Amino acid sequence: MMEATRRRLLKGAGALAVAGVMAAAVGLGATGAAFAEGKTLKIGQLGVMSGAEASWGLVNKYAAQATADMWNAKGGVDIGGEKYKIEIVSVDDRNDPKLTVSGAERLMGQEGIRYVIGSNTDVTATSIRPIAEKYNAMYFPYASSRSLYTKPAENAVMGMVASYQVAPAILKLLKAERGVQKVAFVARNDSDGLSNRDDAVKAAKDLGLDVVSADATYEANATDFFPVMSNVVATAPDLIFLPASAPSNTPLLMRAARELGYAGLFASDSGQDIKVINEMAGDAGNGLVSIGGASADAIRSEYMDEFIKAYTKVAGEWNDEAGTKVYALEVILATLQATGPAAIDDTNVFKAAIPGFSMKNPFLKEDSKLTFTGEADYGQKRQIGVPxxxxxxxxxxxxxxxIGQVD
Amino acid sequence: MEQILVNGAILSANYALIALGITLIFGIMNVLNFAHGQMFMIGGLIVYTVCVVFKLPYAVGLLAAAVVVGLIGMLLERTLFQRVMRISSREENTMLLAVGTALLLENIALFIFGEKQRGIPPMVSGVYRLGSAFLPANRLLVFAISLALIAAVLLFVNFTRQGRAMRALAQDRTATMLMGADVNRISMLGFGLGAALAGIAGGLLISVSGVNAGIGTAISTKAFIMIMIGGAGVIGGALLGAVALGFAEAIGYALFPGSVTYLLIFTALILFLLIRPQGIMGKPWG
Known part of the structure; x- marks a missing residue:
């Protein structure tokens, strides 16, 4: 009835791979407007913007574009007495390190961009390092791997709070205030999920908590979490910790556990989105402790309100995850303002300014400082001091x- | 053990709808539809739009998903696949076309619906106990609808004139043409039916697992695993493949760490194909 099915399937798999590479190549492109007059400061944004993890990179892209739009609406950013319009140049790496390398070459080599936001995972961020060192460019990954930020590496600055900084804080809080004693871990089966899981398990053990399940994992493309949660709920934990869980997976994991009769708490070391949780988990979405950004009503400033409006204009709707990704471009621009135009092309000037840099956190209502941090974990300041x-x-x-501060 | 059986049965029924659609298209058109997962995704997003954005009943959403995705399938078949199959003698051209179609649909969905995971609340609430197993009412409903739809498809292809024509086309395209059947029309209907099944599956599972614009490739991969197990182009084989994958996942996740489950599934699939490359119900000659 059919011809050579296996041969056709293998051919098709090859065709899929070729077309994927072609699509990513076509996906290279500038998102920001090109300005016909005046000076332009190009900022790169490199990350996963298609496929299952698309939201991670797209939120970076939209956040960077929203920040750029806000500055451009004011005539640009003043660096050394001259106004620069900001242009965001985005590249989709499809979460594939090969495409990350070609994307970094495109941004740092061909475009000559010296400041790149991204990428989104340990594997892809690690693949940027040789390119960044070749062109002496700075990049701001949303990845936790310590080697990216520890000497001799010096071109990466973490744009977020790392999982190994979040997990101890969450576990300590829940042990002290909610009486959590027994913890189960359910991780994505990829390098980020597993390394975050290992860090969180170590933190739990260091705090004297009883780890009742640590080896439950789910595939990145999983759509049904009932089977994996069946085992975890059977261990009767007080808390189910979801390391590096994507906003798309978290509500489903919670709903599956609740349907299995679980009544305890959940925690995640990654940013989540309340609309997605409400839509997909409903009442089962209560009781999730996770890392938040600057968007909560009680803490955000008027400037953050403006950012939310700008972001909504760019992306079509607000995403709470963006509250954790609002800082990178703002800090890059403020540092360049502090150093003057020399740092635009020479990142050694930027690096030299890092230790002494400080600005008011424009996104929070309360008076707090934004600095570079990370000495405790990396031996040098290579992390944006995100609250x-x-x-x-x-x-x-x-x-x-x-609300606390790292380091 | 009861929980494993319940999980396996529910997964199998969900997967069967996906596998049925892709095997229908393969059987009738001899096309490996790499865009099948994207059609699943669009079905889910249509249900989301109808139910959450327009606040209409779920049944309307499911019907809209079937009709719209079915029409998309028919349109793609008529405007793209039929022409490429007519003018090209290389079979990989239809595969590349299918891959291109998948990327096109994925990017259109990303543009229209955004990057977020979309889901709808369960249609019914509550959890039943089956022995020691938990059985959420919503999953039971999806399971029942899936079984009813599978039965309806089997009745259609076995006992209607159009269905028999589709089976004839799958068995021997030339003979079907010589019998005077309008093969272009039957092909278009078959592609549309396969696409509609993917849309319905997406529409059903959005209340269980949600969908996002990037989920298509993962769904297509599972669909290919199922038809490779059961035998590509054979309806019974697709159902068998769905049951095999559903229970393999349920048993694997219960007994092994999650990372080992798919490692074992792929290893077993490779070994199985070494022994029976045409799948359980496929014929050795194709």
Whole structure:
């Protein structure tokens, strides 16, 4: 009836791979407007913007574009007495390190861009390093791998709070205030999920918590979490910790556990989105402690309100995950303002300014400083000092549990 | 053990709808539809739009998913696949076309619906106990609808004139043409039916697992695993493949760490294909 099915399937797999590479190549492109007059400062954005993890990179892209739009609306950013329009140049790496390398070459080599936001995972961020060192460009990954930020590496600056900084804070808080004793871990079966899981398990053991399940994992493309959660719920934990869980997976994991009769708490070391949780988990979405951004009503400034409006204009709708990714471009621009135009092309000037840099955090209502940090974990300041905001989902809202600072 | 059986049965029924659609298209058109997962995704997003954005009943959403995705399938078949099959003698051209179609649909969905995971609340709430197993009412409903739809498709292809024509086309295209059947029309209907099944599957599972614009490739991969197990182009084989994959996942996740489950599934699939490359119900000659 059919011809050579296996041969056709193998051919098709090859065709899929070729077309994927072609699509990513076509996907290279500038998103920002090109300005006909005046000076332009190009900022790169490299990350996964298609496929299952598309939201990670797209939120970076939209956040960078929203920040650029806000500055451009004011005539540009003033660096050394001259106004620069900001142009965001985005490249989709499809979460494939090969495409990350070609994307980094395109941005740092061909375009001559010296400041790149991204990428989104340990594997892809690690693949940027040789390119960044070749062109002496700075990049701001959303990845936790310590080797990216520890000497001799010096071109990467982490754009977020790392999982190994979030997990101890969450576990300590829940042990002290909610009486959590027994913890189960359910991780994505990829390098980020597993390394975050290992860090969180170590933190739990260091705090004297009873780890009742640590080896449950799910595939990145999983759509049904009932089977994996069946085992985890059977261990009767007080808390189910979801390391590096994507906003698309978290509500499904929670719903599956609740349907299996689980009544305890959840925690995640990654940013989540309340709309997705409400739509997909409903009441089952209550009781999730996760890292939050600057978007919670109680803490955000008027400037953050403006950012939310700009982001909504760019992306079509607000995403709470963007509250954790709002800082990178703002800090890059403020540092360039502090150093003057020399740092635009010479990142050694930027690096030299890092230790002494400080600005008011424009996104929070309360008076707090934004600096570079990370000495405790990396031996050098290679992390944006993003506030550690912990939130809990309650009645369809993120409520702020605690605000702290790394390092 | 009861929980494993319940999980396996529910997964199998969900997967069967996906596998049925892709095997129908392969059987009738001899086309490996790499865009099948994207059609699943679009079905889910249509249900989301109808139910969440327009606040209409779920049944309307499911019907809209079937009709719209079915029409998309028919349009693609008539405007793209039929022409490429007519003018090209290389079979990989239809595969590349299918891959291109998948990327096109994925990017259109990303543009229209955005990057977020979309889902709808369960149609019914509550959890039943079956022995020691938990059985959420919503999953039971999806399971029942899936079984009813599978039965309807089997009745259609076995006992209607159009269905028999599709089976004839799958068995021997030339003979079907010589019998005076309008093969272009039957091909278009078959492609549309396969696409509609993918859309319905997406529409059903959005209440269980949600969908996002990038989920298509993962769904297509599972669909290919199922038809490789059961035998590509054979309806019974697709159902068998769905049951095999559903229970393999349920048993694997219960007994092994998650990372080992798919490692074992792929290893077993490779070994199985070494022994029976045409799948359980496929014929050795194709």
């Amino acid at each position: 550690l905001v912990l939130t809990e989902t309650k009645d369809g809202q993120f409520t702020t549990l605690a």
